[in-house]
Amino acid sequence: MTTDPLEDLPASRTEPDGSAVVRLLSYNIRSLRDDVGALVRVIRACAPDVVCVQEAPRFFRWRKYAARLARATDLVHVTGGATATGPMILSSLRAHVERTEDVLLPRTPGLHRRGLATAVLRFGPAARLAVVSCHLSLAEWERHEQAGMVLERLAGTGEDAAVVAGDLNDEPDGRAFRRLAAELQDGWATSPWGGENTSPARGPRKRIDAVLATGAVEVLGCGVPAGLPGVTEADLRAATDHLPVLAALRVPAAGPGGAP
Template sequence: MLEDLPPSLTHPDGSATVRLLSYNVRSMRDDVPALTRVIRACAPDVVCVQEAPRFFRWRKYAARLARESGLVVVTGGATASGPLILADLRARVLHTEDVLLPRTRGLHQRGFATAVLGFGDARLGVISAHLSMSAAERYEQSGLLLRHLALLGAPHTVVGGDFNDNPGGRAFDRLAAALQDGWETAPWGGRFTSRPGDPAQRIDAVFAGEGVEVLGCGVPAGLAGVTPADLRAATDHLPVLAALRVPASA
């Protein structure tokens, strides 16, 4: 199954195929070796993490997640209230910024981890996001997400996140109207991001901006060295993996 997804590649014309993984890791409260086996098996260039540790010694946990996954920390964590971006050494980090969103009293603080990364001659703006459980706040945050995506100033963009909303929800559909929903554009692998036995949901997704070619996107299956038990033990979400062809920047 994983072999069907195009590999990471820098093309002769300067464009790049980039593999991006979006994954809610539930603050690494579960089986971390299983979690990092899943990430490694997906062979991502970029990981948009949600619910990274954000309290005591959070930087140590973020560094462990990156190291054991064969990646490096780009930005985020507690400074973005949970979203985190990891990448492999193929990525050139051109810009980073962590954003805290307006907070509704009584609800969790939310934020975005944002970065502009270079791959060959391609530049890709990336946001890792985790939207609110509150429908009203979530809808407002979806608009802020689109605004911050534009503010990155990158010619091509992508968002990986836990949106706490299914297709048909106001926030999810607002994003899908402005961006390419990876699964709907080029479905690959599994559709639902809830674990087997849990209510079927697709609240985790990858959205790509104009000009990015989605080559495949979905929940990976048949990962080498990863068992179904690993996927259940790693966290309470399933990962979403996308292969994206990003044009060379002018």
């Protein structure tokens, strides 16, 4: 008998009090340069409500490739891609998109320009969640500054329930990671589930991908999924050069102005 590891992670649902359990996946997909079939199998097996993508297609005909990925995974494109220089947000039809914004961060000569894909999503009648997908710089000093910009952007959404997910290019003891974790809950540290390290996909040694949430969000479980139904270890290695991070989050019902 095969055991589904996702049975240990709370399922997506809306509660009688208006709160919602949301499954959020963060995944660096390396511009779809690897085994797209394996990538699709991984995403579908995780059954996410929201996917925060990093390194989405961003060059010639990028919208077509983003739409194909969304279609193949039974999701819709919410925002981001080339317009955010790589970060992108996909969602299931369960999410009602209230507003979106793609933000370009300041350019440093000689370094890849970074951006943020941001959205406010509603689940059920009243559970609103602000979502930021990010991919921070390879340069230590720059990603520390960008971590501060991520926090500013999160606060700028005006939502108490908010989450940042992405490739931080930093480990938990790094300055950028610590700057984020000082104000947000580190999902893995708060409620570890599944595996920890995310990079590289072949023999992961570092945890540089993370889901972090404000205090209004209850982290029910967060980590690298393993043993997914219909997904082999070879699929996880072939899909891209990072492993995904899957989190189950309880989002409170929000009143007027975003207050729970």
